[in-house]
Amino acid sequence: MSGTNVTLELTLNNGEDVPPITTGPINCYYSSGRLTTHYAKGMSIIMTYWSAGSINIDGTPTTDNRWVT
Numbered sequence: 180m181s182g183t184n185v186t187l188e189l190t191l192n193n194g195e196d197v198p199p200i201t202t203g204p205i206n207c208y209y210s211s212g213r214l215t216t217h218y219a220k221g222m223s224i225i226m227t228y229w230s231a232g233s234i235n236i237d238g239t240p241t242t243d244n245r246w247v248t
Contacts, residue, residue, distance in 0.1 A: 184213040187226075187246050207246045211236045214248060224248050 186204035193200050207214040207226070218224055226246040234241055 184215060205244050205246055207248070209248050217248070 185207040187202075187207055188204045189202045190199050191202070205228075209215075209217045226248050228244070228246055229241065230244050231242055232240045
């Protein structure tokens with residue numbers, strides 16, 4: 180993994196006769212900072228999805244959708 184900020188984009192099956200949909204790239208965070216090189220290659224990690232505004236960082240609502248480790 181490079182030292183750049185990580186995003187995650189999912190491709191979701193939308194039914195047998197419907198093309199799959201994608202989430203678009205969503206920012207990934209390690210605690211309250213952006214995820215970069217916090218984990219070694221091949222590690223399994225648990226991530227939780229939070230929509231914009233659904234959590235607060237130091238009392239300020241988040242402004243973006245995010246995956247948090």
